[in-house]
Amino acid sequence: EAGVAQSPRYKIIEKRQSVAFWCNPISGHATLYWYQQILGQGPKLLIQFQNNGVVDDSQLPKDRFSAERLKGVDSTLKIQPAKLEDSAVYLCASSLESLRVRDTQYFGPGTRLTVL
Amino acid sequence: QQPVQSPQAVILREGEDAVINCSSSKALYSVHWYRQKHGEAPVFLMILLKGGEQKGHEKISASFNEKKQQSSLYLTASQLSYSGTYFCGTDRMISSGSARQLTFGSGTQLTVLP
Numbered sequence: 001e002a003g004v005a006q007s008p009r010y011k012i013i014e015k016r017q018s019v020a021f022w023c024n025p026i027s028g029h030a031t032l033y034w035y036q037q038i039l040g041q042g043p044k045l046l047i048q049f050q051n052n053g054v055v056d057d058s059q060l061p062k063d064r065f066s067a068e069r070l071k072g073v074d075s076t077l078k079i080q081p082a083k084l085e086d087s088a089v090y091l092c093a094s095s096l097e098s099l100r101v102r103d104t105q106y107f108g109p110g111t112r113l114t115v116l
Numbered sequence: 117q118q119p120v121q122s123p124q125a126v127i128l129r130e131g132e133d134a135v136i137n138c139s140s141s142k143a144l145y146s147v148h149w150y151r152q153k154h155g156e157a158p159v160f161l162m163i164l165l166k167g168g169e170q171k172g173h174e175k176i177s178a179s180f181n182e183k184k185q186q187s188s189l190y191l192t193a194s195q196l197s198y199s200g201t202y203f204c205g206t207d208r209m210i211s212s213g214s215a216r217q218l219t220f221g222s223g224t225q226l227t228v229l230p
Contacts, residue, residue, distance in 0.1 A: 040222075041222055042118070042220030043203070050214070055210065055215040056212075098217065100216070102165070104160050108157055109156065109157045
């Protein structure tokens with residue numbers, strides 16, 4: 001079974017530029033998550049999709065971050081404009097659904113973003 | 117609210133044992149444990165469910181103490197491959213009741229030396 005795919009793996013941009021990350025979840029997984037992981041910290045949830053609808057984006061800085069999941073499969077996370085504090089690893093994860101206590105999240109390899 | 121993990125870091129020799137704790141101020145329904153090696157994605161280890169169920173993965177086991185709202189991860193006879201950062205994720209239902217999600221601790225860095 002193929003895992004969660006993400007691209008690019010690394011990205012270096014200057015502040016105020018824009019950047020986009022792509023995620024393709026495990027086939028059949030209805031729920032998709034985007035996390036931000038700052039060095040030395042645990043993953044912090046930014047947005048959660050169930051199929052192609054948003055179920056929680058309360059921690060997404062909406063003035064600069066946006067995300068979409070068209071057709072309920074792959075997803076794109078965008079930052080525009082980027083700030084220095086956005087430097088982090090952006091992890092995508094997926095699970096079969098998100099209502100069951102036993103549901104396991106599977107993570108992709110992440111995109112390491114450096115903002116100069 | 118973010119769960120609290122302890123210790124923050126531990127160094128041990130191959131073959132030694134270690135315990136990592138994860139505590140929450142809120143009632144726990146389940147605790148998910150992950151291991152992340154440097155530059156890699158977090159890898160799922162196991163889920164602990166409400167009720168004190170104990171699970172195992174290789175020589176790694178965990179327990180769930182509902183009364184203390186705490187989960188502990190036990191690494192027995194550690195191997196070099198156990199090195200990495202261990203995260204616990206505590207499960208909660210979001211306010212709308214339409215989904216569950218995990219809140220992760222800040223991690224415990226485990227280094228196993230030969």
